[in-house]
Amino acid sequence: MHNFKELKIWQKSRVLTKKIYLLIKDYPEEEKFGLVSQIRRSAISIPSNIAEGSGRNSDRDFRRFLNIALSSAFELETQIILSFDLDYLLEIDYLKISEEIQEVQKMIFGFRKSLSKVNKSYNFLLSLLF
DSSP states (O other): OOOGGGOHHHHHHHHHHHHHHHHHTTSOGGGTTTHHHHHHHHHHHHHHHHHHHHTSSSHHHHHHHHHHHHHHHHHHHHHHHHHHHTTOSOHHHHHHHHHHHHHHHHHHHHHHHHHHHHHHHHHHHHHHHO
């Protein structure tokens, strides 16, 4: 088990979620139950799945939740691109938040990969003992 509050990927995704909420607060009212709702769910899903996965009993289970968090990050990126296409975001805001989303994606991918390496090393050591 991992303490999710100490994980940089959780901390960064939590900050990202807050920025997303602040960024979309002035979207048109007609998007309240459409794009705004989708963006919020995607953003919240990232730190939530990292936290949920950290409480699992195995790194394999944790990786599965990291995969879900990564998928949510790609979904969020798509929704931000669409927001820019629909002129809901200024280019400077779009570029900045897109960069932050991509940074979180890279962090999740790297952390997920490191869990795989640790697991492979552990299995290799076990095979030498038995």
